[in-house]
Amino acid sequence: LSACFFHHGLSLDVPFPSSHEATVALGSLSPDREPRKGGISKQLTVSGSTLSVRWSADEARILRVSVSSFLDHLSLVLETMQKFGPPVSQ
Amino acid sequence: IYSISKYATKYLTCPMTVVIGFEGSANKIGIGIIRDGEVLSNPRRTYITPPGQGFMPSDTARHHRAVILTVLKEALDQAGLKPADIDCVAYTKGPGMGAPLVTVALVARTVAQLWGKPLLGVNHCIGHIEMGRLITKANNPTVLYVSGGNTQVIAYSERRYRIFGETIDIAVGNCLDRFARVIKISNDPSPGYNIEQMAKKGSQYVELPYTVKGMDVSFSGILSYIEAMAHKMLSSGQCTAEDLCFSLQETLFTMLVEITERAMAHCGSQEVLIVGGVGCNLRLQEMMGVMCQERGAKLFATDERFCIDNGAMIAQAGWEMFRSGKVTELEDSWITQRYRTDEVEVTWRD
Structure with a gap:
C-alpha cells in the first residue's frame, strides 16, 4: 500500500566473481x-553471483543520499575483499 | 565426542584466545590485537581538523574509509599474525557517530566472513572500562569515564556497570573542544592536550559557573558563559588565554572529582579508575589523586595509548565477552548511535 507514495526508484546489479x-x-x-525512519526503502538480494539492490523513495533527495552512501560502503567492502580475501572455503 | 565444535577443538589444542578489535566511533580509527591480556599491536590514526572546526560525521567517515585497511595491515604485521591465528573479530557497536561506526563495522563484518571467524559487537564504554582494568589491574574501582562524547561515574554491581552520575547535557571533552574552537586553539594532537599545556602558564583564576546537580553535572552553561565572555575579556586585557584554559580546567575537573567522591562514599569504594580521552589529562589525575589520598583510596589511570580511543580496548572487552560465550550473529551486527553502558549484561564478572 505504501508503495503508491514512492515516486522514485533505482535498481543496481553488482556482479561478483562467485556467489x-x-x-x-x-x-x-x-x-x-x-x-531515516520513513520515506525510503532499500532491499538487497543475491541471485547467483549477482548482488541486487532495489530502492524506492518518495523524494529524489533522500534517494540520492542513500545511493551515494551505499556506493561508498560497497566500494569499501570490495576493497576489503581484494586486500584480505579470497574467502576461505568452509 | 566427535561432534565437538571447531572452537572447542581449538581450546583443547591451544588455550590462548586472540581477539582483533576495531574502533572508530569518533575521530580516531584504531585496530588492536589482544592475546590473553597481552597487547600484540594497537595502531591508530586521528582525523584532525583545522583550528576553529570540529569533526563532522561524513568527513570523519571518509577519513576512516581512506586509512582503515592500511591500519588493519599494520595491526596484523606488528602482531606477526595471520588471519588464521585470530579467534574472534570484535568491533564497536556503539555509542558514537553513525557514519564512522558503519565504516568500521563494514570492514569487521567483511573480514569476519572472509576469515570464517565469529563477530562480536562491543559497547564502546565497556571497552574503556575493561582496558583500564586490564592495564592498571584495578580490581573493583569506581570508574570516571570522561571523553569528548561521554561523562559518567560508574560502579559495578550485580552484572551491570551502573551509572551513578553523568552529564545532563554535553560531555566534558565536548566543552573543552568547543572552548578550544572559540579561541582557535590547535586540534593537533588534540584540543584537550593543547588546553592542558596552556593552562600550566595560567596564573589568574577567572570565576566560572559551577554546576554539580546531585550526582550529575552540567557543562553547557559553563561553555555558553565562556563563549560569551572570552573575546571581551581577552581584548580588554582582563585575562589571558592561558588564564581561561587554567580556570576552565580547574572548574570542570573540580566538578568531576566531587561527583566521583560522592559515588565512592555511596559504594564504600577505595579505588578510582579514570578512563576516556580526557582521562590522560595529568591535572585531572593530580586533582583526583589528592582526593583519593585524603580518603585513603587508590587512583588508577592510564596514558594516552590506552585512555584515548583505540582498537585494543574493543579487543579486550571482546575477549572477555567471547570467553564468556558471547558472539554476535551477522544479522544482529547493526550499529547504534545510542547504547548506554548499563544496557550490557556483564557476563564475565562475578
Whole structure:
C-alpha cells in the first residue's frame, strides 16, 4: 500500500566473481538500517553471483543520499575483499 | 565426542584466545590485537581538523574509509599474525557517530566472513572500562569515564556497570573542544592536550559557573558563559588565554572529582579508575589523586595509548565477552548511535 507514495526508484546489479563473494557482500551491507525512519526503502538480494539492490523513495533527495552512501560502503567492502580475501572455503 | 565444535577443538589444542578489535566511533580509527591480556599491536590514526572546526560525521567517515585497511595491515604485521591465528573479530557497536561506526563495522563484518571467524559487537564504554582494568589491574574501582562524547561515574554491581552520575547535557571533552574552537586553539594532537599545556602558564583564576546537580553535572552553561565572555575579556586585557584554559580546567575537573567522591562514599569504594580521552589529562589525575589520598583510596589511570580511543580496548572487552560465550550473529551486527553502558549484561564478572 505504501508503495503508491514512492515516486522514485533505482535498481543496481553488482556482479561478483562467485556467489560466495556476493553473499559475503550481502552479509556486510545488510545489517544496518536506513538512518531515516520513513520515506525510503532499500532491499538487497543475491541471485547467483549477482548482488541486487532495489530502492524506492518518495523524494529524489533522500534517494540520492542513500545511493551515494551505499556506493561508498560497497566500494569499501570490495576493497576489503581484494586486500584480505579470497574467502576461505568452509 | 566427535561432534565437538571447531572452537572447542581449538581450546583443547591451544588455550590462548586472540581477539582483533576495531574502533572508530569518533575521530580516531584504531585496530588492536589482544592475546590473553597481552597487547600484540594497537595502531591508530586521528582525523584532525583545522583550528576553529570540529569533526563532522561524513568527513570523519571518509577519513576512516581512506586509512582503515592500511591500519588493519599494520595491526596484523606488528602482531606477526595471520588471519588464521585470530579467534574472534570484535568491533564497536556503539555509542558514537553513525557514519564512522558503519565504516568500521563494514570492514569487521567483511573480514569476519572472509576469515570464517565469529563477530562480536562491543559497547564502546565497556571497552574503556575493561582496558583500564586490564592495564592498571584495578580490581573493583569506581570508574570516571570522561571523553569528548561521554561523562559518567560508574560502579559495578550485580552484572551491570551502573551509572551513578553523568552529564545532563554535553560531555566534558565536548566543552573543552568547543572552548578550544572559540579561541582557535590547535586540534593537533588534540584540543584537550593543547588546553592542558596552556593552562600550566595560567596564573589568574577567572570565576566560572559551577554546576554539580546531585550526582550529575552540567557543562553547557559553563561553555555558553565562556563563549560569551572570552573575546571581551581577552581584548580588554582582563585575562589571558592561558588564564581561561587554567580556570576552565580547574572548574570542570573540580566538578568531576566531587561527583566521583560522592559515588565512592555511596559504594564504600577505595579505588578510582579514570578512563576516556580526557582521562590522560595529568591535572585531572593530580586533582583526583589528592582526593583519593585524603580518603585513603587508590587512583588508577592510564596514558594516552590506552585512555584515548583505540582498537585494543574493543579487543579486550571482546575477549572477555567471547570467553564468556558471547558472539554476535551477522544479522544482529547493526550499529547504534545510542547504547548506554548499563544496557550490557556483564557476563564475565562475578
